[in-house]
Amino acid sequence: MTRFGTWQPKIRGKLFYNWPQGACEEALCFNDADQLGSKPYDVVIVGAGVVGCGLAYQLSQYELRVLLVDRLHDVGEGTSKANSAIIHTGYDAKPGSLESKLLHEASADWPGLAARLKIPLDPIGGIMMAVTDEQERQLEAAEKNAHANRATDVRILSAAEIREREPNASPNVRGGLLVPGESLVDPFMASIAYAEIALANGVDILLGADIAGVELGQPPGAPLHHLVTADGHRLPARRIVNVAGLGSRRLADGYGGGAFDINPRRGQFLLFDKSARPLVQHILLPVPTAHTKGVLVAPTIFGNLLAGPTAEDLPLDDPAATHTTVEGIRRVVEGGSRLVDGLARQPVIATYAGARCACSQGSYV
Ligand SMILES: Cc1cc2nc3c(=O)[nH]c(=O)nc-3n(C[C@H](O)[C@H](O)[C@H](O)COP(=O)(O)OP(=O)(O)OC[C@H]3O[C@@H](n4cnc5c(N)ncnc54)[C@H](O)[C@@H]3O)c2cc1C
Known part of the structure; x- marks a missing residue:
C-alpha cells in the first residue's frame, strides 16, 4: 500500500x-x-x-x-483524448442511478486524485443556461434533480445574475442553474x-x-x-x-461476453485561440434534451476556449467516427452561439471529434 x-x-x-x-x-x-x-x-x-x-x-x-x-x-x-474534458458532478444524472453514484463519488475524489497524479484541475464551475421560455420552465425541476443527486450547492440564477457573471451571455438568456462543482481537467x-x-x-x-x-x-x-x-x-x-x-x-x-451493442456517437468540437478565452468565465452548458447534453462552451485547462460536441450516431466500423465535417462544425457554431454572444467571430485554431460508446442497453452494461 x-x-x-x-x-x-x-x-x-x-x-x-x-x-x-x-x-x-x-x-x-x-x-x-x-x-x-x-x-x-x-x-x-x-x-x-x-x-x-x-x-x-x-x-x-x-x-x-x-x-x-x-x-x-x-x-x-x-x-480519452477527444472529449469535453470536464469533471462532472452528476447534477443532471438520474437520481439513484449508478451514473449518479459514480459521478458524485468521483467528483469528490478528483481534487485529491489530480494532486496525486500531478495534473491540473480547475474547479471553475458551470452554468446551465436557459435561452427559451420552455427551457426556463425546466430550471426548477433541474435544480430539484441536482439536489437529489447530492449536488446540493446547485441553485437557480436569474438572467441578471448570469449577465453579472457572464457579460457575453446570449441576450436571449432567461435564467440558469449555477453548478459550482463542475471542473476542467487535462484529458x-x-x-x-x-x-x-x-x-x-x-x-x-x-x-x-x-x-x-x-x-x-x-x-x-x-x-x-x-x-x-x-x-x-x-x-x-x-x-x-x-x-x-x-x-x-x-x-x-x-468470448461470448454478453449481449450488448456499442456504436460510436460522434461529437465534433471547435477549439478557439487563447485570445477567445476571456469571452466566458464558466463552463456554459445548454439545457439538455432527451438525446444529448447539447453544445457547451467552456474554457480548456490550457487557456483556450472550446465549443461542442455534436451527437451523431454512426455504424460501429465507420472510419469517419472521428472526422469533423462542415455540417458538424456549423451545428457547433450554431449551438455555441445560442449561449455566447460573439462566439462565431472568434478565431478557431483546430477542430476535432471524439466517439462516445452509445449503447442501447444504457450507459452501463
Ligand atoms: C464528444 C465527447 C465528449 C465527452 N465529454 C466528456 C466529459 O466532459 N467528461 C467526461 O468525464 N467524459 C466525457 N466523455 C466520455 C469520456 O471521454 C469517455 O468515457 C472515456 O474517455 C472512455 O474511456 P475508455 O478508457 O473507456 O475508452 P477509450 O479511451 O476509447 O479507450 C479504449 C482503448 O481500447 C483500445 N482498444 C480497442 N480495441 C482494442 C483491441 N482489440 N486491442 C487492444 N486495444 C484495443 C483503444 O485503442 C483505446 O485506446 C466524452 C466523450 C466524447 C466522445
Missing part, C-alpha cells in the same frame, strides 16, 4: 511496443511473448484509455502481475499520469498490440486464459478486463 500514488524513481514495470523491427529502440521492441516473463499475468487489461490506465494505477498498489495492452501507439489515444495527462505511475509501480505495458481474440481456459472454468494478438502472440492471463471502449463489443463477441 505504501507505494500507491507516489512517484517511484525506479521503474519496475516493462514497456514494449509491438512494432516492426527497427521502428523502435531494440530494448522496447516486442517480438516474442517470452519477453513478458514466464509467469502468467494475474490481470491483463485490454484498452489503455483513461479507464484502463486508471484501473492499472489502482491495481498497481497490490502484489499482482498486471499487463496493460492497447492497439494504438500510446496510452489515452482513443476516446491527455490523466491517462498518461495513471499509466506512468502504474508502470513505475510494476505494471507492464504493451502498446501497438491489437487483441484479436480470447482463448478461454479449457475445460471451462480453468484458471488460465490467453489473449491472442492480431499478429499471433498469445498472452497468458488469469483474469482479463475488457475496457476496450468502442473495441469492447468485438472483443466480448470473441
Whole structure:
C-alpha cells in the first residue's frame, strides 16, 4: 500500500511496443511473448484509455502481475483524448442511478486524485443556461434533480445574475442553474499520469498490440486464459478486463461476453485561440434534451476556449467516427452561439471529434 500514488524513481514495470523491427529502440521492441516473463499475468487489461490506465494505477498498489495492452501507439489515444474534458458532478444524472453514484463519488475524489497524479484541475464551475421560455420552465425541476443527486450547492440564477457573471451571455438568456462543482481537467495527462505511475509501480505495458481474440481456459472454468494478438502472440492471463471502449463489443463477441451493442456517437468540437478565452468565465452548458447534453462552451485547462460536441450516431466500423465535417462544425457554431454572444467571430485554431460508446442497453452494461 505504501507505494500507491507516489512517484517511484525506479521503474519496475516493462514497456514494449509491438512494432516492426527497427521502428523502435531494440530494448522496447516486442517480438516474442517470452519477453513478458514466464509467469502468467494475474490481470491483463485490454484498452489503455483513461479507464484502463486508471484501473492499472489502482491495481498497481497490490502484489499482482498486471499487463496493460492497447492497439494504438500510446496510452489515452482513443476516446480519452477527444472529449469535453470536464469533471462532472452528476447534477443532471438520474437520481439513484449508478451514473449518479459514480459521478458524485468521483467528483469528490478528483481534487485529491489530480494532486496525486500531478495534473491540473480547475474547479471553475458551470452554468446551465436557459435561452427559451420552455427551457426556463425546466430550471426548477433541474435544480430539484441536482439536489437529489447530492449536488446540493446547485441553485437557480436569474438572467441578471448570469449577465453579472457572464457579460457575453446570449441576450436571449432567461435564467440558469449555477453548478459550482463542475471542473476542467487535462484529458491527455490523466491517462498518461495513471499509466506512468502504474508502470513505475510494476505494471507492464504493451502498446501497438491489437487483441484479436480470447482463448478461454479449457475445460471451462480453468484458471488460465490467453489473449491472442492480431499478429499471433498469445498472452497468458488469469483474469482479463475488457475496457476496450468502442473495441469492447468485438472483443466480448470473441468470448461470448454478453449481449450488448456499442456504436460510436460522434461529437465534433471547435477549439478557439487563447485570445477567445476571456469571452466566458464558466463552463456554459445548454439545457439538455432527451438525446444529448447539447453544445457547451467552456474554457480548456490550457487557456483556450472550446465549443461542442455534436451527437451523431454512426455504424460501429465507420472510419469517419472521428472526422469533423462542415455540417458538424456549423451545428457547433450554431449551438455555441445560442449561449455566447460573439462566439462565431472568434478565431478557431483546430477542430476535432471524439466517439462516445452509445449503447442501447444504457450507459452501463
Ligand atoms: C464528444 C465527447 C465528449 C465527452 N465529454 C466528456 C466529459 O466532459 N467528461 C467526461 O468525464 N467524459 C466525457 N466523455 C466520455 C469520456 O471521454 C469517455 O468515457 C472515456 O474517455 C472512455 O474511456 P475508455 O478508457 O473507456 O475508452 P477509450 O479511451 O476509447 O479507450 C479504449 C482503448 O481500447 C483500445 N482498444 C480497442 N480495441 C482494442 C483491441 N482489440 N486491442 C487492444 N486495444 C484495443 C483503444 O485503442 C483505446 O485506446 C466524452 C466523450 C466524447 C466522445
